[in-house]
Amino acid sequence: MNPDVANAIPKLVEAGALPPEGAPRLLRVARGELVSVHGELRALLYLRVLLVTGGVGLLVKENLDRIGPLAIAVALGLAAAAALVWVARTAPAFSWREVPSPNLGFDYILLLGVLLAAADLAYVEVKFTPLGESWTWHLLIVAAFTALAAFRFDSRIVFSLALSTFAAWRGVSAARFGTDLWLRTEDAVRWNAIGCGALFVVLGFLLKRADRKAHFEPLAVTLGWLLILGGLGSGMWESASWAGWAIALLLVSAGLAAGAYRARRFPLFAFGVVAGYVALSRLALEGLRLETLGCFWFFLTPLLVIAGLILAQRRMKEPA
Amino acid sequence: MTRDAAQADRNAAVRAAARGWKQAGAIDEAALAAVAAAYPDDRHRLGPVFRVLVFLFTIIAINGASGFVWALINSAGEIQTLVILLVFGVALLVLTEIQVTKMRRAQGGSEAATSLVGIGYLVVFTGWTADKAGLSSLHVIAVVLLAAAFLFAGAAWRWGYPLYAGASLVALLAIFTAFPQGRLAWIVLPLLAAPVLARLAESARLPPAHRASCAAVLGVALVGLYVALNIASYDSGWLEPDLSIWKLRPAIWGPSVRWIFIATTALVPIVYLALGLRSRRWIFLMLGLGTGIASLITLRWYVHLAPLWAVLTVSGAALVAAVFALRRYLDSAPGKERHGFTAEPLFEDLARRRILEAGAAVMSLSPEARPVHEEPKFAGGGGEFGGGGSSSEF
Numbered sequence A: 001m002n003p004d005v006a007n008a009i010p011k012l013v014e015a016g017a018l019p020p021e022g023a024p025r026l027l028r029v030a031r032g033e034l035v036s037v038h039g040e041l042r043a044l045l046y047l048r049v050l051l052v053t054g055g056v057g058l059l060v061k062e063n064l065d066r067i068g069p070l071a072i073a074v075a076l077g078l079a080a081a082a083a084l085v086w087v088a089r090t091a092p093a094f095s096w097r098e099v100p101s102p103n104l105g106f107d108y109i110l111l112l113g114v115l116l117a118a119a120d121l122a123y124v125e126v127k128f129t130p131l132g133e134s135w136t137w138h139l140l141i142v143a144a145f146t147a148l149a150a151f152r153f154d155s156r157i158v159f160s161l162a163l164s165t166f167a168a169w170r171g172v173s174a175a176r177f178g179t180d181l182w183l184r185t186e187d188a189v190r191w192n193a194i195g196c197g198a199l200f201v202v203l204g205f206l207l208k209r210a211d212r213k214a215h216f217e218p219l220a221v222t223l224g225w226l227l228i229l230g231g232l233g234s235g236m237w238e239s240a241s242w243a244g245w246a247i248a249l250l251l252v253s254a255g256l257a258a259g260a261y262r263a264r265r266f267p268l269f270a271f272g273v274v275a276g277y278v279a280l281s282r283l284a285l286e287g288l289r290l291e292t293l294g295c296f297w298f299f300l301t302p303l304l305v306i307a308g309l310i311l312a313q314r315r316m317k318e319p320a
Numbered sequence B: 001m002t003r004d005a006a007q008a009d010r011n012a013a014v015r016a017a018a019r020g021w022k023q024a025g026a027i028d029e030a031a032l033a034a035v036a037a038a039y040p041d042d043r044h045r046l047g048p049v050f051r052v053l054v055f056l057f058t059i060i061a062i063n064g065a066s067g068f069v070w071a072l073i074n075s076a077g078e079i080q081t082l083v084i085l086l087v088f089g090v091a092l093l094v095l096t097e098i099q100v101t102k103m104r105r106a107q108g109g110s111e112a113a114t115s116l117v118g119i120g121y122l123v124v125f126t127g128w129t130a131d132k133a134g135l136s137s138l139h140v141i142a143v144v145l146l147a148a149a150f151l152f153a154g155a156a157w158r159w160g161y162p163l164y165a166g167a168s169l170v171a172l173l174a175i176f177t178a179f180p181q182g183r184l185a186w187i188v189l190p191l192l193a194a195p196v197l198a199r200l201a202e203s204a205r206l207p208p209a210h211r212a213s214c215a216a217v218l219g220v221a222l223v224g225l226y227v228a229l230n231i232a233s234y235d236s237g238w239l240e241p242d243l244s245i246w247k248l249r250p251a252i253w254g255p256s257v258r259w260i261f262i263a264t265t266a267l268v269p270i271v272y273l274a275l276g277l278r279s280r281r282w283i284f285l286m287l288g289l290g291t292g293i294a295s296l297i298t299l300r301w302y303v304h305l306a307p308l309w310a311v312l313t314v315s316g317a318a319l320v321a322a323v324f325a326l327r328r329y330l331d332s333a334p335g336k337e338r339h340g341f342t343a344e345p346l347f348e349d350l351a352r353r354r355i356l357e358a359g360a361a362v363m364s365l366s367p368e369a370r371p372v373h374e375e376p377k378f379a380g381g382g383g384e385f386g387g388g389g390s391s392s393e394f
Helices: A003-014 A023-030 A038-067 A069-090 A106-128 A137-153 A156-182 A185-210 A214-235 A242-263 A266-287 A291-316 B003-023 B029-038 B048-073 B078-102 B110-132 B137-159 B162-176 B182-200 B208-229 B231-236 B255-279 B282-302 B308-331 B347-363
Strands: none
Touching (some): A003 B029, A038 A069, B003 B029, B003 B208, B162 B182, B208 B282, B231 B282
């Protein structure tokens, strides 16, 4: 209920600002006479996915000996197949453009099917070890499968799962094999994160440029930049090479902020500003040996950043 | 709130609603512009991203400034530190007042940061002073909570922050856990306050920020009432801490009243849901649902009806069946609505829907789902916090 809006609607109709035919419905909503439970139903469907996947996980863990690995693997596979078959039968025709969901539960049943299939694959890998020493590849298989499902059924939820699984594959592979190739596991993981991030950013760029599932672009680009900045930032805590990482982070985040400023991409602009400030502070406090003036630095520089932000807001005109 | 700040808040609520109408396709760009002209904005506001950035950097700057002054004095003496806390705390609250009234700032990030850090400094000052005065640790905590309750309540009333209003009642209720029969206060206070707060949360006499503050306090009160009446809370003595503060002790009312708590654990969610359905108040509906889930978890804690995996899987399946049944029930009615409820997304729901979906998406680490094909008429393409009397300050 919103009494101010309820009071305003008749006045706006009288002044000709609102079309009279739509006003009664607006008024009912403002008076609290008509309430939507749409959001609540969707939240419950999310909750349902969590409950079922949690229950299945516990089932596998607690009943492994009693049921047997083959039965569990088959049961998980059947459950996943049931969900995905329903999705395939219900889904509208494929399009490279954004396709509206055919019904309220579609995205959630798709997510459930994909999660169950991924759990089944992981279970098979752990129990029957078909990939042997190369078990990390099963993450790549899951990433590829979820990416295919995301594109076919136009699901941003599943696309985010595909990206995060791909990143997990690179992270786990680097942590496991990095010492052989890179001498240090930390470096291997870091470079993998940066490379993975760059790949996602390029993927997002290509999707938008080709106008193929262009609405996936923000997800790929946001996750990509988080990985790049996180990877560069993690190097700043190295004892020997921290300065190089800090300078790299400063340059990259400055570039990101500038690019986001021009493109009016507000969240990316925020990433650039915050990461740039962290890198600059690291360089100033230790590189310039400002330890004793640390408080002064953290008093003065945020004020300069705020002044810059207010100027930038005027140019970028983010809606309040 | 000052009179003009309240008027600005009312105008902002109308503009936010109009943006919802526009996003839902109920009005066009010209109508939106006409609403904006009829309900103009005289505040200096920032968009959500800039607001968060300014909030963050203001907090860094304030703490840098206080640390710098502390370093200049070059003393670790407690008196000097206390003076810095007091002076900075008061100065920051004055600065907030100036920003909100003279500078006409709203949703700008900086005024929220100065108010939050100012309150934080004064609360720490109060606690430290109480400790120096030789109070026991339990009483120091009570003094700190009392100071927090007063300061948050004052800030919510003066500057219209609903989050502060809720925090104020949280602090107030927490004080009672330091005293015998605190559970009684957790029951009586919400029971007395809830009817008044429910009315105030919809009162046209209050500006939207104050209505949202009342709703926040109501929400905390209802959660507090449920916690006080839950059987697990009673058995575990959640509200009756021993003098060695964090050590819990069993409930003090004895086993003879235990059955009352068993009954209330089951009844409170039903009452909340019934009130929500009858009055169509969102907060009762949500809390009815939330406390219902909490009561089911409590039941599972005491009574092992089935293995946990079976409970989770079956409740997941039951949930989806209930959702689809409810959806079908509502959709099958004329105009797709029954008793004032609809499963269609509505204009006023955009902020609330975003909060719900963002919460669920965070839980499952994924973005929200797509708009549904069945409702192209009202499918919104986004939304902002701040409509419907809510505040998007944080």
